[in-house]
Amino acid sequence: xxxxxxxxxxxxxxxxxxxxxxxxHEVTVVDNYLxxxxxxxxxxxxxxxxxxxxxxxxxxxxxxxxxxxxxxxxCADRTLLSNVFLHxxxxxxxxxxxxxxxxxxxxxxxxxxxxxxxxxxxxxxxVWAVLEHAPDCHxxxxxxxxxxxxxxxxxxxxxxxxxxKGRTQRFxxxxxxxxxxxxTKIFDTDLLWFYVRTHGLRVTDLMQGxxxxxxxxxxxxxxxxxxxxxxxxxxxxxxxxxVVQAVAGLPLTVYGAGGQTRGYLNLIDTxxxxxxxxxxxxxxxxxxxxxxxYYNPAHTGLLDLGLxxxxxxxxxxxxxxxxxxxxxxxxxxEIVMPRVRWNG
Amino acid sequence: xxxxxxxxxxxxxxxxxxxxxxxxHEVTVVDNYLxxxxxxxxxxxxxxxxxxxxxxxxxxxxxxxxxxxxxxxxCADRTLLSNVFLHxxxxxxxxxxxxxxxxxxxxxxxxxxxxxxxxxxxxxxxVWAVLEHAPDCHxxxxxxxxxxxxxxxxxxxxxxxxxxKGRTQRFxxxxxxxxxxxxTKIFDTDLLWFYVRTHGLRVTDLMQGxxxxxxxxxxxxxxxxxxxxxxxxxxxxxxxxxVVQAVAGLPLTVYGAGGQTRGYLNLIDTxxxxxxxxxxxxxxxxxxxxxxxYYNPAHTGLLDLGLxxxxxxxxxxxxxxxxxxxxxxxxxxEIVMPRVRWNG
Numbered sequence: 001x002x003x004x005x006x007x008x009x010x011x012x013x014x015x016x017x018x019x020x021x022x023x024x025h026e027v028t029v030v031d032n033y034l035x036x037x038x039x040x041x042x043x044x045x046x047x048x049x050x051x052x053x054x055x056x057x058x059x060x061x062x063x064x065x066x067x068x069x070x071x072x073x074x075c076a077d078r079t080l081l082s083n084v085f086l087h088x089x090x091x092x093x094x095x096x097x098x099x100x101x102x103x104x105x106x107x108x109x110x111x112x113x114x115x116x117x118x119x120x121x122x123x124x125x126x127v128w129a130v131l132e133h134a135p136d137c138h139x140x141x142x143x144x145x146x147x148x149x150x151x152x153x154x155x156x157x158x159x160x161x162x163x164x165k166g167r168t169q170r171f172x173x174x175x176x177x178x179x180x181x182x183x184t185k186i187f188d189t190d191l192l193w194f195y196v197r198t199h200g201l202r203v204t205d206l207m208q209g210x211x212x213x214x215x216x217x218x219x220x221x222x223x224x225x226x227x228x229x230x231x232x233x234x235x236x237x238x239x240x241x242x243v244v245q246a247v248a249g250l251p252l253t254v255y256g257a258g259g260q261t262r263g264y265l266n267l268i269d270t271x272x273x274x275x276x277x278x279x280x281x282x283x284x285x286x287x288x289x290x291x292x293x294y295y296n297p298a299h300t301g302l303l304d305l306g307l308x309x310x311x312x313x314x315x316x317x318x319x320x321x322x323x324x325x326x327x328x329x330x331x332x333x334e335i336v337m338p339r340v341r342w343n344g
Numbered sequence: 345x346x347x348x349x350x351x352x353x354x355x356x357x358x359x360x361x362x363x364x365x366x367x368x369h370e371v372t373v374v375d376n377y378l379x380x381x382x383x384x385x386x387x388x389x390x391x392x393x394x395x396x397x398x399x400x401x402x403x404x405x406x407x408x409x410x411x412x413x414x415x416x417x418x419c420a421d422r423t424l425l426s427n428v429f430l431h432x433x434x435x436x437x438x439x440x441x442x443x444x445x446x447x448x449x450x451x452x453x454x455x456x457x458x459x460x461x462x463x464x465x466x467x468x469x470x471v472w473a474v475l476e477h478a479p480d481c482h483x484x485x486x487x488x489x490x491x492x493x494x495x496x497x498x499x500x501x502x503x504x505x506x507x508x509k510g511r512t513q514r515f516x517x518x519x520x521x522x523x524x525x526x527x528t529k530i531f532d533t534d535l536l537w538f539y540v541r542t543h544g545l546r547v548t549d550l551m552q553g554x555x556x557x558x559x560x561x562x563x564x565x566x567x568x569x570x571x572x573x574x575x576x577x578x579x580x581x582x583x584x585x586x587v588v589q590a591v592a593g594l595p596l597t598v599y600g601a602g603g604q605t606r607g608y609l610n611l612i613d614t615x616x617x618x619x620x621x622x623x624x625x626x627x628x629x630x631x632x633x634x635x636x637x638y639y640n641p642a643h644t645g646l647l648d649l650g651l652x653x654x655x656x657x658x659x660x661x662x663x664x665x666x667x668x669x670x671x672x673x674x675x676x677x678e679i680v681m682p683r684v685r686w687n688g
Binding site for chain 2: 162163178199342
């Protein structure tokens, strides 16, 4: 199958590209290095710096004999994306081409406007490229569990049937996010869902929690194939940040009361089992979010499709710690602390 | 009170400005004539052409002795809107500065992208102008009942309490619109609702149905003060279009089965009471919408605040017909028929 990956330089995009190429698919990736530029501008260097996308594809081809085609450019540019579609004729697209940082989106006017405009324009252009050039193409859009916020009822997969005054209606599950970035993901969802209803667009919206980890089977083949590993307050997800803090002997920075629950549980308990001297520091929460809340998302859809989950075992965390330890000379404690407050 | 009206040249903006000025408020209006430009580009001239905004304010001052301050410019331009806020220091803002046509938003890539970018950028800039320059300013945002679509349960005002598996959660009422324009109104709602939650922004979201009519007490003072009256397929709302068709002896163009229900009822029955020879023509529906559906929106909030509704009486329709008859030489049948189909 011909699979196009938008945002192929990213923490998720690159490992996805390698895995699909190894599985025998034809893979093209597009990226404009927006995340790298924002990381430079916000002094948020990755712990493990990945070579650029062209170089990574070259290393990958050398090591595996598999080609990944690379286009460096902006998916918000209609001409560029149209040309990629006309040239590659994708049968499926995985859409990661978004500004992905909640804290960055909350850091001021320019960052907020960039996040809104970039994320909507890339999604909008993708819709039109599919409608105009590849109407049967299947879009896999990476959503975020953060779109849902923390409702006091179960989060259902996709839709919810609401009974009200003796009548019923099925709604796309209502969303209410805790950052502007996550709000733009709601816009994307609504935009795609609109074109699904009016134009029969084929979309799978994958709602995922914060991702952690540093390696995949393909990334093990060469140090140059590892994904970017961010541990800073802008791009670092919480597990990755805690692992780096543990390795550096820094206290774990828990935001507020620490009752926030996401796709992984018992994180702090698990980390304490790792052979490191870990302290915990409660910071005033820089975000505006519920610190104690109900959280019960349904998650049977992917399991029914055959997903074999990789659990956050001690072994997984020990492997992460080992790799971070190799790079500990690069850890800069000052970029782990939250530099952006939601409320100015 | 100092009241700023964004989109003050519009069908709703201008009558709002006059009414608030007559009520003794200080009023400033901003408009970039976007609707006039799109009307030109789509060959959708108004039946009754209003003088430009500067000229209308001049006529209004001459007739009433009341000043309406005018700024011609784009609310998507941060500097312009900031300067208006710094100069005028509004205590309330009425936000109409959006591309308001569903059919235009469905007419192609450029129109769709303009609608998304314009409507989100004006709303976003308004949020930031308030946060930075007038944090206590109250925003009145014009929403649309079209945001809700046609759910099979009652449409509640604002929020809905959902009971699910023995637990309850209050959600902003879920939205699912039938045009891209209405989808951008959902984005606006979500954007404002986000900043209400995180920054304490003060917003009233007025959900209104399609508007009809051609005059207000202030507009009666001088022919140059009348609002734009569009009857075309792009900017003409359905009642206005039907009145023009009745006057011109054209069949009423009902889209599809004609069971679509909105904020007014028994429209066709009422029109048939007016002394005109009215025929009805069922067109293949150019839109993708439910033609038979449940529709029961709650509407007690404004009545509780003292709203005196003006009902769509025969007298009201007769007055509209009379005014349209005065301008019947300008009616162009070819721009009444739908020129945009939702599905290409």
